[in-house]
Amino acid sequence: MNEVAVFESRAPTLTAAQVRGQVQLVQQVMEAVMKDGVHYGTIPGTDKPSLLKAGAEVLMTTFRIAVDPQIEDLSSQDEIRYRVRCVGTHQTSGVVMGAGIGECSSNEEKYKWKRSNDREFERAPEDRRRIKYGWDKQKRQEYEVKQVRTEPADVANTVLKMAKKRALVDFTLTALAASDCFNQDLEDMDEDIRDSGHEEQKRQVRQPKPRAQAEPSAERPKAEQQQIDPNKKIAAGQVKVIQKAIERTEGKVASETFCQQFGIESIPDLPFVKVNDALKWISDQADEGSAS
16 A cells, blocks of 8 residues: 555556555655755745755655756846756656746846955946845844846856756655645745744744753763764664665565675664665666666
């Protein structure tokens, strides 16, 4: 009942159990493989982490999906603008999983303007320069920054990559029903907007109830708390992630071969620190089997 049948061309409609199994697998991969700040990031003022490009690529590997970005150039004389449609196809069955849309423009605030020195500012045409005002929260005073327009061609590659990333994340959240786990594109929010959300969150947060006694872990040094025991075994959810990854190779990788590769008697004996290496090895073996 936990088999993710969304990839089967003979089963276009999923049961509730199959949908639940797919969502649970996304959650298990997030817990076992993904790292905060690398695969996802938490934006102040939001209730869910934001899925990053690296995290979307991990999920594409997990579900064996190949993506084909279709690029539409909407640029004009003074603007670089791309719209990307990301089509995802299951690598084994060839079933099209869906599509995601992403767009980016050099007229977005972070690409349109750059800081300048006094000489550059004075020589720039009036319609291609400005003074931006902001508020320094630490000094609690207003500040101003002289800016000039960037040349659109200088940010063309960055704009294209950002459009592709947004399309990939959109496809991942939609095709894998992962929107309940992640937000989208919040890392691209303007800094002032993120800060205002963070301030609002701090005003609304409830004060924690006093504890009867401090937890022992709170008294240990921070470095000791963050250290991972090399002998720690993977959790039950991580065992399922490994087993699912092996099953998706369709016989190209056997559990016995996997255990021999990592010098263990069974999958639950795999050290926690080797989870990423194990999933990469399974993926590499599956790719080699497909190529041969």
